[in-house]
Amino acid sequence: MTSKDTKEPNDEIEGISFWGNLTLSLQRIVINIDANARKILRSPSAIFFTVLYPVVFILILGSIFSGMEEPFTLELYVQNNDDGLVVGSETIHAWNDSLEPVITGLNNSAGEQFIQIRSVPAEDKKGQAIDAGKYLEQEDGYLCVVIPQNFTLKAYTNPPVNLTIILVEDSQFAQILNQILLKVIYNYNLELSGDTEKLEVISQDIFSGREISYAEYLIPGMIAVTFMNNALFVTISRYIDYRIANFFTKLLSSPMKKSDFVISEMLWQFILAIIAFFISFFTGVLAFNLSWNALHWMIFPIMLAGIMTFTGLGMIATGIVKTPNGATAVGNILSFPMIFLSGAFFDISGIPVLSIISKCLPLTYIIDALRASMISKNFSTAWLNMGVSLAFGIVFMVIGILLTKWTEEK
Amino acid sequence: MPPKILEDTYYSLRRLWAEYQSIAISRFRNRIVLFFMLFYPALFIIIFGFVFGGAAQQEFQLYYFNADLQANGQPTASSELLLSHIETNLTQINLKEVEINLTRTSPVEWMQNQEVRALLTIPNGWEENITNPSPTIQAQVFYYYDPAYTSTITVLELLEKTVQEMNSELLDVTQIIQTNTITTPSRQDLSMIDFYVPGVTMITISTSGLISFVNYLNSEKRSGQLYKKSSSPLRKWEWSLAKIFWDVTFGLITSFVTIITATLLFGFKISMLHPLMLPLIFFGCMTFSGIGLIFGRLITNPDAVNAASMIFSFPQMFLAGALFPLEMMPNFIQILAKFFPLYYITEGMRDLMLPSTYHQVWPNLGITIAMGVGFFVLGVLISDWKKE
Numbered sequence: 001m002t003s004k005d006t007k008e009p010n011d012e013i014e015g016i017s018f019w020g021n022l023t024l025s026l027q028r029i030v031i032n033i034d035a036n037a038r039k040i041l042r043s044p045s046a047i048f049f050t051v052l053y054p055v056v057f058i059l060i061l062g063s064i065f066s067g068m069e070e071p072f073t074l075e076l077y078v079q080n081n082d083d084g085l086v087v088g089s090e091t092i093h094a095w096n097d098s099l100e101p102v103i104t105g106l107n108n109s110a111g112e113q114f115i116q117i118r119s120v121p122a123e124d125k126k127g128q129a130i131d132a133g134k135y136l137e138q139e140d141g142y143l144c145v146v147i148p149q150n151f152t153l154k155a156y157t158n159p160p161v162n163l164t165i166i167l168v169e170d171s172q173f174a175q176i177l178n179q180i181l182l183k184v185i186y187n188y189n190l191e192l193s194g195d196t197e198k199l200e201v202i203s204q205d206i207f208s209g210r211e212i213s214y215a216e217y218l219i220p221g222m223i224a225v226t227f228m229n230n231a232l233f234v235t236i237s238r239y240i241d242y243r244i245a246n247f248f249t250k251l252l253s254s255p256m257k258k259s260d261f262v263i264s265e266m267l268w269q270f271i272l273a274i275i276a277f278f279i280s281f282f283t284g285v286l287a288f289n290l291s292w293n294a295l296h297w298m299i300f301p302i303m304l305a306g307i308m309t310f311t312g313l314g315m316i317a318t319g320i321v322k323t324p325n326g327a328t329a330v331g332n333i334l335s336f337p338m339i340f341l342s343g344a345f346f347d348i349s350g351i352p353v354l355s356i357i358s359k360c361l362p363l364t365y366i367i368d369a370l371r372a373s374m375i376s377k378n379f380s381t382a383w384l385n386m387g388v389s390l391a392f393g394i395v396f397m398v399i400g401i402l403l404t405k406w407t408e409e410k
Numbered sequence: 411m412p413p414k415i416l417e418d419t420y421y422s423l424r425r426l427w428a429e430y431q432s433i434a435i436s437r438f439r440n441r442i443v444l445f446f447m448l449f450y451p452a453l454f455i456i457i458f459g460f461v462f463g464g465a466a467q468q469e470f471q472l473y474y475f476n477a478d479l480q481a482n483g484q485p486t487a488s489s490e491l492l493l494s495h496i497e498t499n500l501t502q503i504n505l506k507e508v509e510i511n512l513t514r515t516s517p518v519e520w521m522q523n524q525e526v527r528a529l530l531t532i533p534n535g536w537e538e539n540i541t542n543p544s545p546t547i548q549a550q551v552f553y554y555y556d557p558a559y560t561s562t563i564t565v566l567e568l569l570e571k572t573v574q575e576m577n578s579e580l581l582d583v584t585q586i587i588q589t590n591t592i593t594t595p596s597r598q599d600l601s602m603i604d605f606y607v608p609g610v611t612m613i614t615i616s617t618s619g620l621i622s623f624v625n626y627l628n629s630e631k632r633s634g635q636l637y638k639k640s641s642s643p644l645r646k647w648e649w650s651l652a653k654i655f656w657d658v659t660f661g662l663i664t665s666f667v668t669i670i671t672a673t674l675l676f677g678f679k680i681s682m683l684h685p686l687m688l689p690l691i692f693f694g695c696m697t698f699s700g701i702g703l704i705f706g707r708l709i710t711n712p713d714a715v716n717a718a719s720m721i722f723s724f725p726q727m728f729l730a731g732a733l734f735p736l737e738m739m740p741n742f743i744q745i746l747a748k749f750f751p752l753y754y755i756t757e758g759m760r761d762l763m764l765p766s767t768y769h770q771v772w773p774n775l776g777i778t779i780a781m782g783v784g785f786f787v788l789g790v791l792i793s794d795w796k797k798e
Contacts, residue, residue, distance in 0.1 A: 039711070046714035053717040060725040063743050064734065072738070094587075133595045137766040159586040169593050170605045172735050178591065179567070185587050186574055195581040198540055199492075199573045203553045203566050206518045217558040229724075233716045237625060244633045323436075324629040326443030328622045333450050336617070340457055343559075349527070350468035350502075350561040354460050371558065381525060 028256050032264035033271070050272065054226045054280040061222055062215050062288050065345060071110035074177045076103065077144035079120035079132040082151035094152040102184050115177070120144060133166045142174035143167045145181065207376070215288035220370035221344030223280045227273040227303060228310050228363055232335055234269065235314025236327045239404070243322065248406040262315070262401055270307045277303060298373040298382055305389035306366045312396025319403025338363040362392040425644050429652035434659070451614045451664045452671040458610045459603055459676045462733060470565045472496075472503050473529045475510045475517065478536040486537035492551070495576055500568050517554050527556040528565050540580065596764040603676040608687065608759035609732025611668045615661045615691065616698050616752050617723045623657065623702030624719045631706070647790045654699040654786060661695040662688075684762040686771060693782030694755040700785025701751070707792045726750035731757065751781050 016024070040046045078100075084091040106114040120135050136144045146164040148154075154161040165181065167174040190197065242248055251261065277299070284290035317330040339345075341354055342363035348354045358364050369385035372378045438444060478489040485493075497505060508529075510520050521529055531552045539549035553569055555562035577583070592598075630636045639649060672678035701722065709715045728734060729747040736744050747753045758774035761767045 043711040043714060045709045045718075046711035049709065049714040049717035049721065053721050056721050056725065060743070060746070061728060064728050064739055131595070133592075134766070137594050137596055137764070155586050159584060160588045161586065162588050162590050165589055165591045166594055167591065169597060170602055172738055182589065185589060186578075189583055189586050190577075190581070192586050193581065193583045195583060197577055198549055198580055199577050200548045200550045201553050201566070201570050201573050202550050203555065204518070205557045206521050206554050207557065229720055230717070233621075233720065237628070237716050240625070240629060241632055244629055321440075321442055321446065323440060323443055324622075324625040326440060326446060328625045329443065329446040329450055329618065332618055332621065333446055333453060337453060337457055340461060346461070347559040347561045348461060349559060350470050350564065351460055352467075352469050354457075375558070376522065378522060378525070 024255070025257070025260050028260040029264040029267065032256070032261060033268050036265075036268045037271075050275070051279060053230070054223075054276040055283050057226050058219065058222050058280050058283040059287055061345070062218060062284070065215070065218050071108040071112065073108060073112060074115045074173055074180075075118055075141060076115050076177060076181075077118045077120050077132070077136055077139070077141045078147065079122060079130070079135075079144060080147045081122055081149045082147045083149055083153070085152040085156055092152055092156075094155050095147050099184060099188060102188075103180070106180070115180070132164075136166055136168075141168075142171035143177045143181075215284070216290055216294070216375055217371070218345065219280070219284045219288065219290055219294075220374050221342070221367045223277055224306065224342075224363060224367045224370055225339055225344050226276050226280055227306060228338065228366075229335060230272060230276060231269045231307050231310035232314045232317075233328075233331050234272075235265070235311050236317050236331045237324075238265070239315060239318035240322075240324050240327050243318070244324075252406050258401065258404070258406060262311075262397070262404070266307060266311045266397070269311050270304055273303050273307050274300070294374040296373045298379070298386065299370060302366060302369045302373065302382070302386050302389060305369075305386060305393045306362075308393030308397050309362045309366070309389060310396075312393065312398075312400040315400025315404050316396065319400065319405075337361070342367050362389060362396075365389045365392070421643075422645070422648060426648045426652050426655075429644060429649055430655050433653060433656045437656075437660075447618070447660070448663070448667050450618060451611070451668045454614045455607065455610055455668045455671050456675065458606055458733070459672060462602070462606055468502050468561070468564070470503050470528065470561055470568075471506060472565055472569075473506050473508045473526050475508050475529065475531045477512070477534045478532045479534070488537040488540050488549075489532045492532065492573075492576060495572050496569070499572055499575070503565065503568065517552070521554055521556065527559045528562045529554045530569065596766045600679065600682070601677065603672060604679050604682050605760070605763065606732070607669065607672045607678050607682070608763060609730065609756045611665045612691075612694060612752060612755050612759055613727050613730065613732055614668060615664050615695060616755075617727060618664070619657050619661065619695055619698040620702050620705075620723045621716075621719050623653070623699050624705050624715050626653070627702060627706035628715055631710075646793055650699075650703060650786065650790045650793065654696050657699045658692050658695040661691050665691060682763050684768075686762055686775065687759060690755055690758045690762075690775060690778055693778045694751070696782035697751045697755075697778070697785050700782070700787075700789040703789025703793050704785065707789070707794060722750075726752045729753060730755075731760075751778070751785075754778050754781070 040050065078095075080093075080095060082093055082095055084093045086092075100117065103115050104113060104117060108114040118139070118141065120132050121130055124130055132144045132146045136142075144166045146166065148162065148164070151161055151163075163185070165178060167178055281290065281295065284294075285292065313334055314331070317334065318327050321327045321330050337357075338361050341348060341358045342361050343349070343358065344363070344367055348358060365385040365388040369382050369389060372382035372385065437447070474493065476485050476489050476493070478486045480486055493505065496503060508526075510517060510531075515523075517529055517531055520526070531554070533550070533552065536549050536551065551573070553566055555566060557563075578585070669678065669680070669683070673680060702719070705715060705718050705722075709718050729736070729743065729750055730752040731747065732752075736747055739747075754774045754777040758771050758778055761771035761774060
């Protein structure tokens with residue numbers, strides 16, 4: 001095959017005006033979109049999974065992240081070795097009488113007892129001392145307070161006295177419980193000194209008046225991740241598939257131009273993204289009380305910029321790597337860091353290295369633009385981020401088109 | 411003359427080995443692909459090391475507006491003391507002073523317009539409230555935050571701690587009870603990253619294994635390779651087993667790359683590894699390859715296969731408990747997690763990290779072996795070599 005034979009049909013058809021060529025171009029774009037639509041509509045599994053994907057994604061991830069706000073209870077293990085302090089006919093136990101009632105008196109947001117106390121025996125059946133740390137590990141607990149002998153006596157007669165807190169460092173429950181314990185002990189110290197807190201921090205969530213739930217903050221990120229995964233992996237799989245089936249070579253002998261083909265593939269992804277968006281949005285409304293106010297026209301140009309970016313990235317991946325496994329590996333390398341570093345699910349702005357990398361990733365700007373237009377309604381931010389996303393989109397599309405070859409692989 | 415069964419086994423093993431070699435050679439011949447496949451686990455552990463492993467010191471930007479001024483316009487001594495406390499004790503917080511015209515805008519409006527996530531305001535008369543002898547009046551500072559950024563909650567916790575310390579100093583509170591915090595015995599020499607590496611390794615293997623297997627199967631079908639193989643002496647189970655052996659080999663390479671990266675960059679302790687992790691990796695790879703075979707058979711449309719593999723692999727990544735503790739999740743999510751194979755594999759890996767939890771590994775290892783064998787057999791039984 002000579003280079004002339006493989007030349008793409010870029011030249012306009014002689015004798016036809018610019019508008020005529022444009023009409024023909026649009027016809028070819030519509031034909032390819034129609035072909036894609038028929039292909040998916042004729043496959044029930046494709047329809048099922050295309051619809052199911054955003055639903056599962058929003059439901060599971062929304063439940064995981066917003067579920068962390070739901071009421072829960074904590075278990076506090078206590079090894080109490082305190083003998084108490086005899087005052088007249090009574091024995092005072094500082095932990096049992098003062099600290100434990102405060103701890104067990106705390107309620108969670110559902111009105112249930114927040115902290116349950118589990119007792120750690122001081123000795124086993126053979127009379128051997130029990131190591132509280134080992135006992136905690138055996139019981140799968142996460143935090144244990146060890147109250148020393150003469151705790152009350154020392155607290156009242158010869159302070160300070162030390163309480164040992166043993167915790168499982170990688171447990172979030174342990175961290176929460178530790179903070180509560182430290183606060184209770186702080187207040188107890190304050191009370192014994194006869195003082196009341198002088199300084200106080202009053203915190204206010206800047207959107208508190210608008211009653212925005214945590215799930216609502218997450219939904220724009222989840223929507224962006226859904227259409228990114230779709231556009232990126234589907235582009236990779238389709239382009240590899242086309243190459244294996246020699247579809248590109250066949251297109252060379254058709255009037256279809258590369259630009260028409262790329263635009264039609266991108267527009268098809270955009271149509272799929274709009275469908276996925278509405279499915280995600282309605283799932284958000286039904287499952288997480290997402291407000292209807294979140295629906296705004298700016299979402300669609302932002303999505304188009306996103307689709308351009310990820311379709312372009314998919315084309316670049318298949319342009320660099322020709323085999324299915326290689327293209328998947330590149331797709332994974334592109335998508336997973338973006339999912340975790342773009343602020344879709346958690347904030348990484350406090351980690352200096354990652355926050356710089358995050359600013360280089362297109363998904364960051366798409367999520368920021370969606371969040372600003374859907375949730376915070378800060379449209380200047382939405383425009384700015386949409387502009388950056390569009391710039392990414394144009395650059396990646398151009399590189400993708402340049403790297404996509406229709407000639408047969410050597 | 412050897413019995414027929416031995417002869418069959420010999421030829422079967424030869425075909426299996428030949429298929430395995432052809433997969434391995436095709437992977438190793440393409441250096442770009444090899445680079446990306448090896449770079450992927452390294453990148454994964456680098457990201458998770460920084461995000462979850464506490465490998466980097468966090469830094470937060472806190473804007474402040476000090477309205478507590480003296481008659482000459484200079485900040486009061488108390489407000490300066492609070493700010494110096496923050497600067498000295500909270501090195502991870504970068505303070506930045508701002509001016510807000512409270513007659514024209516509120517702090518909330520100002521933050522929304524300026525895209526500021528965390529703002530501390532010290533109100534006018536704050537020092538007066540501190541020095542006021544009335545026990546009912548508290549001196550309050552106000553912290554405004556954007557809840558979309560979880561780092562703002564960390565800043566709030568740090569601020570509260572500093573204010574508590576300042577309270578104790580101002581009131582001269584006697585610390586009657588003090589605390590000494592230690593970690594559990596088995597974890598004493600371990601860091602956060604040590605707990606993440608085994609789980610992250612399995613996540614990497616499962617996601618890349620499943621998605622790449624589905625794509626490989628798809629391309630073999632499309633190119634007609636599978637159809638051609640149906641006319642060769644190669645049997646379906648030999649082909650499947652060869653691919654699974656390759657996945658196990660690559661799973662081990664992936665684990666090696668992850669562990670080496672974690673050791674070099676974050677000081678991961680090799681002593682955390684246990685020989686029983688090998689069968690977990692082996693049968694884990696077998697499980698995901700088997701699931702890939704089933705997906706490839708049941709779903710023929712390439713777009714749908716991608717969506718289906720992502721529906722499966724993505725949620726299980728979050729539900730395995732390797733990145734986010736399941737204990738914090740709603741009950742139904744904790745139940746749902748148990749339907750995903752990765753849950754048992756990562757639980758098994760975690761059990762093997764501490765001597766105190768070794769005894770818990772057996773049920774998880776047993777389930778992993780059963781899943782590996784079960785999904786493989788089912789995948790082989792239902793896979794089809796007919797032309798699409």
